[in-house]
Amino acid sequence: MTGGRLAIFCLFSVLCEIYGKDHVPVLIWNTKQVQEGVPAVSALQYINYGTFQAKYLAAFKPKNILLFLQDALSVEDLSSHASEFQHVRQWMEKSHALYLPNVENAAHLAHDLPSHGYNVVVLEPGVPAAGLDLKQEDNNLVVVKLPTTLTNPSRRRALQKADEVMQNVISKVGEKREFTVIFTGLKPSVEDHSEQYEDRIRVRVSRSLKAYYDDWPIGFHVGGCTMLYLHTNMTINYFRDNDTDTPYRTDIIDESKSSTNGTGDCTNRATIVIKYTDITIGDDHHAKASFEFTFQRKNLVWEFSSVESFSNTSIVYTLVSPDISGIPLGMSYSCTQKIYLRSNDTGSSISELVLNGIQMEPFSSNLGKFSNAWDCIGFFTVPIWASLLVTLLLVTILSVGMYMLSNIKTMDRFDDPKGQAIMVPATAE
Template identity: 60%
Template sequence: MTGKVSLLLLLSSLMYGVFAKDHVPVLIWNTKQAQSGLPAVPALQYINYSTFQAKYLDPFKPRNILLFLQDALSVEDLSSHPSELHHVKQWMESSHSLYLPNVENAAYLAHDLPSHGYNVVVLEPGVPAAGLDLKQQDNNLVVVKLPSTLTNPSRHRALQKADEVMENVISKIGEQRDFTFIFTGLKPSVEEHSEQFEERIRVARSSMPSEERSGGFHNASCVKINLLSDIVLIYKGSNSTENVTEIAIDDSNAAADSGDCSGDTARILIKYINVPIGSYTAAKVNFHFEFKKEGGQWMLEGVDNSIDDKKTYFKPAKPYVSGIPIGMSYSCAQAMYFKLNETHKTPEIQMKIGGVQMQAFSPAEEKFGGAWDCVGFFTVPIWVGLLTSLFYVFILSVGMYMLSDIKTMDRFDDPKGQPIMVPNTD
């Protein structure tokens, strides 16, 4: 029986994993086991299966898993039908929970976990949960197949029925073990490139602090920094402008961040370990970003850098980050350059950040405030377009005025009467 179940799960996983790369939401909760060390959950970035298992599921340390599989599930189902899934909402709010909006092939858990020593039990729709055979000493994976929602003409009723089945199963066997509960789908109920899908993408993008999050996110105390690319140190020789060496500090070498806020000053320390610097490897590289608050605004004063025991202090080459209102973040996709605070330094050293979003004097939660972008609304192309349009409007106005000032004859010759005589002498 176990072999047939494994074969059935293998075939279904292959069908959904090979022929389509569908992305579905995943809800995880546990009433007893608190998760730790979870990374930030991206709003738009797709999470593949290996990342989902290693970084998001493993921190729950699940010994027994109750996997609820629905035939189709999308983010829209969770956001548009909260009353139909009210039990799920209560469990997520009252437990240690995690919500992942876009996971690739999440149903592959049903095939993968048996290879990790889990005893698999499949509960088909309509089968009572009271008689499940759960082994006492082994890890157990209970796969609960929820009633079909695609064949139900009412999405409202289908989700309500799924919520009732989950509540019934958890009430029967959920208290028998320390279960980690997972709710996901085999495929999305809203197809990609449909109007609903495109609308979801637009809304999610509008709420994101940055369009790309390819670099590193750092959060400590009241300061948050999201680096869109690695920090680069630029060494220039004194005799030739062509003798330039650029060293990128790979964010994958970042260690734990730290920081402090006191009064009108705030700092965040971004630490890197075992960083290749030219021909040798630095044991530690630190960047200490220092911020200052004046009135209702904040600014970036400078960056204190240390490579092992060698310290340098960088000041912004331009006042990039200044005059930012408290409660708002600074965002810029363009490169920012920092120069040494000392003069006549040989060789010349610069620091470059190729895109960043940062916020100081804010709560420690991992969410940026509204973005104060480095590119203002009136950019050079906009100004050129406005001035050109105004110039054409001025020419048109002058032309219309001149046309309106032309005087035409008010009398004309009558062929049956006397001709009009215009005297040509005074």
């Protein structure tokens, strides 16, 4: 998906606005070096400074660091003004990048890294980057203080100016040395953390992202460490008296009224909750309803186990067909056929949840883009087997015919009109 990295960055930033208070989003990227051993980051996860430095920054093994510090950074800057960060978008798409939604006091790097042997150079606003004094043998930390945005009457223009400064510095400094780049803020620029505000943003996170990014179609959900894409609306079939042949009613769950929330520890269990507002199921109108998809991790593989529905009552749907287990970690599962889950109803009627085409991937550290797919349809399908058998039959017929033609023996002597005729003696019995 084009721009998927930027979309995830904005998602993390939205959630950071909700829960951040003294936490700010951090973006790290390196155009050449791939980070190793980085654990998955939940969108709701808070990261203190020590964890940020020891687990996440250390994964890049940075020798030279380019630290961009903005006076304030929050969701309004990264979602509402995403077009102003056009160079940031390009770097994220082309580099090996890591997004951390809620980091406490990330700017403390400027004071901490000198004690770790880094040669520190500070670029104030308006100072050219061409004359930087970088030591060849030492680790270098270049701290770039971006122009202030809080005192600028046009925040859009201020953010655009910050993006231009980053582009100018990277174009000049990047020629001198390979840098690991960090972009963060000193504090959040939005301080509204009321309970009503948090609830409103929770519901609108996925919907606003889908509206902003055309390449995020309706039905694509990201939460925690899990991605899920519903090709079409889910349906619920209802049957009477255990008669599962013909449903007496079918409900369609409208994906255009959905939002996403991810939970779970993302270690051995991961869940993603799809929430719906103002939908009708059967004869009942629901102001809120949700479906929780649960995934289990077993060693190096994962499996999809169940879906739990919450509205007026809780209903657990367990997988009937096909079997979705043994999927290697680092791979997504894709299926264009229908997936059936049966409810645990004990009454005279039962219900069936039908997923009409799906792709999903839990325990992912690269949110926004699915990994290679493990398809529910194997390579040797019935049409392929039929084609192979017909081809084999035709090749066999052709081979037998060629063999028979190659064994036809012709005469090795012929009559000469000017000579004596060939006499073939016949022996009478």
